[in-house]
Amino acid sequence: MTSDLFRDRRVVAGLLSEIAAAAASSSPPVRLMEVCGTHTMTIHRHGLKDLLAQAGVEMISGPGCPVCITPDGFHEAAIRLVTERENLILATFGDMTRVPTRLGSLQAAVPAPGSAVKIVYSPEEALTLARLNPVKDIVFFGAGFETTIPAIVLTAGRAQAEGLKNIAVLTAFWTIPPPLRAIVSSGEIRISGFLYPGHVSAIIGLEPYAFVAREFGLPGAVAGFEPGDILLGVRSVVEQIRAKKPAVVNAYPRVVRPEGNPAAREVMNRFLEPYDALWRGLGRIPASGLRFKPAHAAVDAAVKYALRPAEDASDSPGCRCGEILRGVISPPQCRLFSRSCRPESPRGPCMVSFEGACYVHHKYRGSSPAQRRSRKSHG
Amino acid sequence: MCLAIPVRVVEIDASGDAGKVDYLGTKIGANFALIRDVRVGDWVIVHAGFAISRLDEAEARETLALLRDVQDAGRS
Ligand code: SF4
Numbered sequence: 001m002t003s004d005l006f007r008d009r010r011v012v013a014g015l016l017s018e019i020a021a022a023a024a025s026s027s028p029p030v031r032l033m034e035v036c037g038t039h040t041m042t043i044h045r046h047g048l049k050d051l052l053a054q055a056g057v058e059m060i061s062g063p064g065c066p067v068c069i070t071p072d073g074f075h076e077a078a079i080r081l082v083t084e085r086e087n088l089i090l091a092t093f094g095d096m097t098r099v100p101t102r103l104g105s106l107q108a109a110v111p112a113p114g115s116a117v118k119i120v121y122s123p124e125e126a127l128t129l130a131r132l133n134p135v136k137d138i139v140f141f142g143a144g145f146e147t148t149i150p151a152i153v154l155t156a157g158r159a160q161a162e163g164l165k166n167i168a169v170l171t172a173f174w175t176i177p178p179p180l181r182a183i184v185s186s187g188e189i190r191i192s193g194f195l196y197p198g199h200v201s202a203i204i205g206l207e208p209y210a211f212v213a214r215e216f217g218l219p220g221a222v223a224g225f226e227p228g229d230i231l232l233g234v235r236s237v238v239e240q241i242r243a244k245k246p247a248v249v250n251a252y253p254r255v256v257r258p259e260g261n262p263a264a265r266e267v268m269n270r271f272l273e274p275y276d277a278l279w280r281g282l283g284r285i286p287a288s289g290l291r292f293k294p295a296h297a298a299v300d301a302a303v304k305y306a307l308r309p310a311e312d313a314s315d316s317p318g319c320r321c322g323e324i325l326r327g328v329i330s331p332p333q334c335r336l337f338s339r340s341c342r343p344e345s346p347r348g349p350c351m352v353s354f355e356g357a358c359y360v361h362h363k364y365r366g367s368s369p370a371q372r373r374s375r376k377s378h379g
Numbered sequence: 380m381c382l383a384i385p386v387r388v389v390e391i392d393a394s395g396d397a398g399k400v401d402y403l404g405t406k407i408g409a410n411f412a413l414i415r416d417v418r419v420g421d422w423v424i425v426h427a428g429f430a431i432s433r434l435d436e437a438e439a440r441e442t443l444a445l446l447r448d449v450q451d452a453g454r455s
Contacts, residue, residue, distance in 0.1 A: 122428025
């Protein structure tokens, strides 16, 4: 069920010319925000950024990287846990360990006796750690959007059901629709529409985006992750602009149902409640974060260890990650970009995460896929 | 951490909530608790070890037909 058609050159060229035709009639020029970090990656990896620019559509990146939008206070709380408490295993996804803070990074932290940082690929691995290490405390440091959150809370629920008392979750859970409202209503940047994230939408469905079209008159489309998917999504948005009919169009119907995934949402509703969360770069946004309900305090690391993530932590000096997450600047406009800030020596989370705009720009900078291929083949 | 491509279900255990998917020829574990009535042979999207959506084959065929039309238009 994967097909070369999604990457076929004639398909890409055909969609681009349709996009160019629709975009030509738009004034001012079309500027779309891709909300999802994985979209940012696809767009750059396949050279679509430049091709779309030639077709009259400017793509800008938004707040779609969970590692990036998690403020330093959370990362510092995790570092404190593993450096100050003995016999504690802090399990987390790999890129979370490399975010630089005032306390250094998790990767460079010196754990307390018997403690360790462990990289996992799935929250279930943290559950396995808890079963295998009954004398240690396991904390899963989970950052994510609606795509990842159900997996993490379901795992926490399993731990509770099994009566495991040595595992808790440090939640950095973010929901996608509220920052879109924050970005649009701030008026800080001009956007003509949105490319909505494919896999977040597989969980939340289409309705949560309806306000963008209804209240702000901005079109949008949910898109998948192949080049053809991205272009189908962009084509839908420029057609909505031309027709002056803003809506929420599902351009990824093979994976996204209009109603999303009710079972996954039920899991989230059972365990979690919304709160006014602080985002890097975007500040405090009403009902934009999720945390455990008091009934599930036993698996809530914030309660278990009385953690209060510091709110005064700002980006490291010179780092403009916050402006990048709001779409105000693009990575090359940061003076540290690709100079002192590089993937091997990141100065901010946007250069750490594989979905971070700075990392993606650095990795694929100034080259089309064809140029990269020929560079590789010439050594 | 995110396999954006669909993978095929190759094994389901007795509980129905866990099993294996084929990822580029390798069998890897996956949890199916978030999708209903999964069957061997289904295509699913796996994220952080959990299947979050099942691929709808009729919709997939329709999207491919759409792309084929674009391809044919480019051939003329
Ligand atoms: S290039 Fe580095 S320092 Fe500049 S904004 Fe990005 S992460 Fe921050």
